[in-house]
Amino acid sequence: MNPVLETIHQRKSVRAYEDKPVPEEVRDVILKSAMRAPTAGNMMLYSIIEVSDQEAKNKLVETCDNQPFIAEAPLVLIFLADYQRWYDYFMVSGVEQFCEEKGILMVKPEEGDLFLACCDALIAAQTAVIAAESMGVGSCFIGDILENYEIHREMFALPQYAVPICMVCFGYPSKEQKERERTERFGEEFIVFKNRYRNLGDDEFKEMYAGMHERIMAGSAEISDQPNVGLRMYKRKFSADYAVEMRRSVRAILDGWTA
């Protein structure tokens, strides 16, 4: 494997860090790499907030489903889907007046624009992750930044068209994290389809989830009314309190964006 593939294949999420800062020059390379990511129309429809304030990190522990390692991470980046910068630029460029003179309605960012900006933000984030990994800096995505939108909007002074999509914690992995096994993935036959989508059948599900069943059931106490991975994951993830809050919060993001 070449070094790029090695980096991609060996990477695992890191949730415990050495007590060692990420040097300025390494941080700069991470950010510069993120900004080299492909971006729709070369518009860079994202912004990155570096959270260096310890109090803000402590607060993020709470607002992102009580994950204490967020406060310990030496580098924390929030990736925003951002149409605000372009919209503001349209305004200073006279687009409003132009539309008025031509008698046409000025278009505002809608859900489609948000989806595109989300793509940009996530691609930039993953590019940062791989750049960091290649320099020995571990990382972990925090999806829970989608929760508590109103609190995050206030904390980071977010305008209408700039919303958090993901957060990434970075830091040098602790010894235990370095030694930890990589997580498994589902087989390619269940994930990659040729030319058209295909729903999976019972037997395929059995095969697909066999490894996960083994790991989850072996790694936790038996719960009599949740004898399979589907029930466990539904209970522990899909219908958990944090997922309910995430749905509420994302609804608020959408309502704010389209207001």
Ligand SMILES: Cc1cc2nc3c(=O)[nH]c(=O)nc-3n(C[C@H](O)[C@H](O)[C@H](O)COP(=O)(O)O)c2cc1C
């Ligand atoms: C969108 C997204 C959100 C995630 N959110 C969290 C999170 O809030 N907390 C966490 O500990 N890990 C989070 N992760 C990391 C996943 O749990 C991790 O990638 C997955 O278990 C596979 O493990 P690996 O990255 O070590 O291969 C997230 C990953 C992604 C892509």
